[in-house]
Amino acid sequence: MASPAPAATGADVRAVSSTVGDGGLADPLLAVGNGGAATKQESGAEGKYWVPADEAERRAATESGGEDGRPLLFRKYKLRGAILHPYRALIFVRLIAVLLFFVWRIRHNKSNVMWFWTLSVAGDAWFGFSWLLNQLPKFNPIKSIPDLCALKLHYDLPDGTSKLPGIDVFVTTADPINEPILYTMNSILSILAADYPVDRFACYVSDDSGALILYEALVEVVKFATLWVPFCHKHCIEPRAPESYFELVVPPRIGRASEEFVNDYKRVQMDYDDFKMRLNKLSDTIHKRSDVYNRMRTPEGDAQATWMANGMQWPGTWIDPTENHRKGEHTGIVKVVNGSEVDANRNPSFNTTDVCLPMLVYVSREKNPNYDHNKKAGALNALLRVSALLSNAQLIINFDCDHYINNSQALRAAVCFMLDQREGDNTAFVQFPQRFDNVDPTDRYGNHNRVFFDGTMLALNGLQGPSYLGTGCMFRRIALYGIDPPHCRPGNITAKYGNSTPLIDSVSKAIKQESSTTPPSLDDTFVSEMEMVVTASYDNGTDWGKGVGYIYDIATEDIVTGFRIHGQGWRTMYCTMEHDAFCGTAPINLTERLHQIVRWSGGSLEMFFSHNNPLLGGQRLQLLQRVSYLNMTVYPVTSLFILLYALCPVMWLVPDEIHIQRPFTRYVVYLLIIILMIHMIGWLEIKWAGVTWMDYWRNEQFFMIGSTSAYPIAVLHMAKRLLTKKGIHFRVTSKQTNSNTDDKFADLYEMQWTPMLIPTVFVLVANVGAIGVAMGKAVVYMAVWTAAKKVHAALGLLFNVWIMVLLYPFALAIMGRWAKRPIILVVLLAAVFLFFGVIYVKVKVDASAETNQPQPKKSTAAVVAAAAALPRRTEHPKALLLSDTTRHQAAWWTASEVPSGLYNDE
Numbered sequence: 001m002a003s004p005a006p007a008a009t010g011a012d013v014r015a016v017s018s019t020v021g022d023g024g025l026a027d028p029l030l031a032v033g034n035g036g037a038a039t040k041q042e043s044g045a046e047g048k049y050w051v052p053a054d055e056a057e058r059r060a061a062t063e064s065g066g067e068d069g070r071p072l073l074f075r076k077y078k079l080r081g082a083i084l085h086p087y088r089a090l091i092f093v094r095l096i097a098v099l100l101f102f103v104w105r106i107r108h109n110k111s112n113v114m115w116f117w118t119l120s121v122a123g124d125a126w127f128g129f130s131w132l133l134n135q136l137p138k139f140n141p142i143k144s145i146p147d148l149c150a151l152k153l154h155y156d157l158p159d160g161t162s163k164l165p166g167i168d169v170f171v172t173t174a175d176p177i178n179e180p181i182l183y184t185m186n187s188i189l190s191i192l193a194a195d196y197p198v199d200r201f202a203c204y205v206s207d208d209s210g211a212l213i214l215y216e217a218l219v220e221v222v223k224f225a226t227l228w229v230p231f232c233h234k235h236c237i238e239p240r241a242p243e244s245y246f247e248l249v250v251p252p253r254i255g256r257a258s259e260e261f262v263n264d265y266k267r268v269q270m271d272y273d274d275f276k277m278r279l280n281k282l283s284d285t286i287h288k289r290s291d292v293y294n295r296m297r298t299p300e301g302d303a304q305a306t307w308m309a310n311g312m313q314w315p316g317t318w319i320d321p322t323e324n325h326r327k328g329e330h331t332g333i334v335k336v337v338n339g340s341e342v343d344a345n346r347n348p349s350f351n352t353t354d355v356c357l358p359m360l361v362y363v364s365r366e367k368n369p370n371y372d373h374n375k376k377a378g379a380l381n382a383l384l385r386v387s388a389l390l391s392n393a394q395l396i397i398n399f400d401c402d403h404y405i406n407n408s409q410a411l412r413a414a415v416c417f418m419l420d421q422r423e424g425d426n427t428a429f430v431q432f433p434q435r436f437d438n439v440d441p442t443d444r445y446g447n448h449n450r451v452f453f454d455g456t457m458l459a460l461n462g463l464q465g466p467s468y469l470g471t472g473c474m475f476r477r478i479a480l481y482g483i484d485p486p487h488c489r490p491g492n493i494t495a496k497y498g499n500s501t502p503l504i505d506s507v508s509k510a511i512k513q514e515s516s517t518t519p520p521s522l523d524d525t526f527v528s529e530m531e532m533v534v535t536a537s538y539d540n541g542t543d544w545g546k547g548v549g550y551i552y553d554i555a556t557e558d559i560v561t562g563f564r565i566h567g568q569g570w571r572t573m574y575c576t577m578e579h580d581a582f583c584g585t586a587p588i589n590l591t592e593r594l595h596q597i598v599r600w601s602g603g604s605l606e607m608f609f610s611h612n613n614p615l616l617g618g619q620r621l622q623l624l625q626r627v628s629y630l631n632m633t634v635y636p637v638t639s640l641f642i643l644l645y646a647l648c649p650v651m652w653l654v655p656d657e658i659h660i661q662r663p664f665t666r667y668v669v670y671l672l673i674i675i676l677m678i679h680m681i682g683w684l685e686i687k688w689a690g691v692t693w694m695d696y697w698r699n700e701q702f703f704m705i706g707s708t709s710a711y712p713i714a715v716l717h718m719a720k721r722l723l724t725k726k727g728i729h730f731r732v733t734s735k736q737t738n739s740n741t742d743d744k745f746a747d748l749y750e751m752q753w754t755p756m757l758i759p760t761v762f763v764l765v766a767n768v769g770a771i772g773v774a775m776g777k778a779v780v781y782m783a784v785w786t787a788a789k790k791v792h793a794a795l796g797l798l799f800n801v802w803i804m805v806l807l808y809p810f811a812l813a814i815m816g817r818w819a820k821r822p823i824i825l826v827v828l829l830a831a832v833f834l835f836f837g838v839i840y841v842k843v844k845v846d847a848s849a850e851t852n853q854p855q856p857k858k859s860t861a862a863v864v865a866a867a868a869a870l871p872r873r874t875e876h877p878k879a880l881l882l883s884d885t886t887r888h889q890a891a892w893w894t895a896s897e898v899p900s901g902l903y904n905d906e
């Protein structure tokens with residue numbers, strides 16, 4: 001787990017010694033992990049479970065000098081037979097077991113509540129099916145490790161120049177408040193300082209808020225970058241996002257570090273503090289300046305404009321919003337922030353010629369209330385077009401504004417896959433895992449989602465490749481243009497790119513891989529062309545958002561964009577690095593996190609009910625790749641069954657006894673076998689994925705929380721969309737932290753109630769209450785129960801407790817600040833159990849006093865058991881969240897039928 005301490009030490013060592021310039025990839029077997037202790041453990045796992053898979057290819061390449069003289073730039077590893085064979089065998093055996101179990105249930109259709117029995121068998125079938133969807137694509141995990149040394153050897157020329165391909169880096173931001181400017185600027189600084197030839201990459205920032213403050217912040221970034229970038233290059237600084245660097249690194253002292261480094265460090269740190277101060281003051285500066293100009297130049301009664309430093313009115317949104325100058329309604333803006341000239345005088349002491357910065361471009365596409373802006377996908381497509389005109393790089397990488405480059409070698413790592421002799425030309429994108437540095441140490445809401453990133457995606461890497469996950473993904477430009485991969489012999493280009501002739505020309509240039517070596521001159525005609533391609537109406541009548549660019553009409557553009565690309569026959573690669581490539585922020589507030597999950601799971605369902613349905617679309621999808629997309633689009637449905645089972649304990653309120661499945665003992669034995677098997681498979685997955693039990697467990701817990709809140713809401717949204725045609729609103733995840741406190745994790749304790757949380761509260765209360773009642777029952781009936789009944793009751797209770805344990809992070813969440821002392825929860829729970837127990841005993845004793853009939857009507861414990869019967873996690877669609885190892889076990893939910901038989905069978 002990403003604990004700040006070991007990371008700090010690592011960064012410190014790197015900064016001081018200046019020796020690690022290759023991102024720590026010298027040993028390819030150390031390719032996964034995030035530093036410190038975790039790395040040690042994981043690298044051990046690597047050596048143990050992974051073996052080279054491409055020795056023959058490498059030999060052939062060496063002998064022949066390569067098919068076309070191009071080098072092999074990554075290494076492939078497969079799972080060692082000692083773990084792969086048992087893993088596959090277990091999956092097979094479990095499949096048989098689940099089928100037998102299912103047949104057995106059908107043949108023993110004994111229940112006195114037949115509708116419940118039928119429902120539970122339907123649930124059984126669904127869980128079994130969705131477990132298969134999740135499990136099958138993991139049959140052959142493959143790890144690919146970039147070979148940075150080989151890349152250097154072949155593409156960096158001895159004269160200091162380079163043959164590396166061009167990269168256009170995209171950053172999207174939508175809101176300067178919810179997405180704090182400081183984070184965005186840090187992300188941009190890490191990009192500008194990345195280890196890549198400065199004339200070969202450019203950074204494009206999309207600002208969907210159209211605010212002057214963001215543009216002026218970029219101007220400040222350029223000023224600070226002229227110091228920061230050479231400092232990073234000179235001392236091999238990691239990470240190259242200054243905020244994280246200064247936070248993680250112990251300030252160097254003379255004696256431990258060279259005097260030169262200490263002096264440079266101090267100077268840059270001071271300059272960084274100044275830079276932050278200027279950023280903080282920007283809002284004020286703009287206000288004051290605008291007041292002055294408005295007083296001087298705005299006639300009485302006219303709208304109060306917002307003014308730029310050069311004395312011109314800002315074309316975007318104004319502080320006092322007015323027609324054509326408000327959020328959602330303003331003209332398009334494209335501005336090259338730094339051009340090519342940089343103030344070289346600012347770094348006289350760094351003795352380096354490396355003062356140039358990559359081109360930095362500010363883009364705010366036109367907003368017009370009469371058009372759908374297609375959220376992030378629309379913003380990215382606008383960047384695609386502007387960059388096509390300006391630099392037209394062959395490769396593109398996009399970042400959310402809160403994700404920075406954590407390993408300066410990351411761009412090079414991705415390029416290794418794109419240029420490799422074997423599959424390079426057919427590789428459409430290289431996806432990196434998402435890592436986060438603001439997550440609480442115990443990762444209460446499973447934000448790290450390691451099971452998904454390190455397990456599921458690695459498995460897909462053995463098929464056609466990982467899906468596109470949003471941020472930290474490098475694309476081949478032509479793959480985004482809807483063009484077929486070379487192995488499919490692309491035909492004529494029929495896609496409609498709109499009516500910008502320079503843009504259409506740039507497409508043919510991109511196909512021929514001609515990058516423009518001479519940047520276009522930014523004259524008026526050219527600037528208006530750039531503004532034309534970011535107008536709100538540009539997409540009309542074109543294929544943008546359909547077959548070209550990032551796909552529209554869905555809450556999650558990522559999964560569906562990746563799907564379309566895979567469907568055309570492209571392959572993709574997954575790249576993990578020992579020192580994490582990128583790092584970002586995740587919502588550690590439960591409500592914020594659940595909103596994110598609603599968007600992801602809602603987007604998945606939207607995809608299922610669209611023409612991008614994995615059963616219909618994607619001609620060239622490999623079978624198992626298709627299965628994995630199917631899994632990613634249907635998994636939220638599972639939550640409906642889970643919710644139903646989790647609510648079963650309310651049955652203790654019903655006086656009649658319920659029998660769903662008999663004979664009971666045999667039933668429980670079958671169930672336990674199936675459950676045990678799913679965890680054995682999970683255990684093997686943990687091993688090969690190099691994740692911890694804690695990651696696995698958090699995944700289970702959060703799947704349960706989501707299944708009783710966010711996923712059912714997504715299903716409702718989908719139903720609404722089918723009826724009303726209105727999609728899910730893209731609610732930008734708030735990255736604001738509670739600034740009134742010093743506590744880095746204050747957001748964790750901020751409880752924000754939303755209706756979505758009600759079902760989970762209900763499930764929690766039902767289960768806690770049921771345990772209390774079960775305890776009461778034990779007091780009343782212990783003396784009359786047979787041994788078998790006691791065992792059954794204990795089993796029921798166990799299941800019930802299991803649900804409670806799964807919902808533990810939720811219980812902490814609703815305690816708000818009180819959760820800082822979890823002991824309060826323990827005491828509270830004990831009190832509630834006692835309360836329900838006492839009430840039960842009291843009611844029962846009173847009732848038997850009246851009727852003199854002490855026999856229990858129905859087993860609480862059994863009912864309780866029902867609750868426990870949950871199926872487990874499913875796959876997260878967009879991965880971000882879900883788990884996936886074992887998913888649905890028919891078994892678990894079947895446990896819900898425990899109530900049926902508890903006291904009646906046998």
Ligand SMILES: O=c1ccn([C@@H]2O[C@H](COP(=O)(O)OP(=O)(O)O[C@H]3O[C@H](CO)[C@@H](O)[C@H](O)[C@H]3O)[C@@H](O)[C@H]2O)c(=O)[nH]1
Binds near residue numbers: 173375555556596733
């Ligand atoms: O109208 C919009 C809405 C969003 N964004 C940007 O989109 C990115 C992602 O938005 P965020 O609210 O942070 O979503 P997350 O849930 O954190 O993002 C995850 O999920 C998204 C899909 O739902 C992916 O696109 C992201 O890459 C992935 O990190 C941010 O940079 C936003 O600025 C825009 O540019 N314009």
Ligand SMILES: [Mn+2]
Binds near residue numbers: 400402585733
């Ligand atoms: Mn985000």
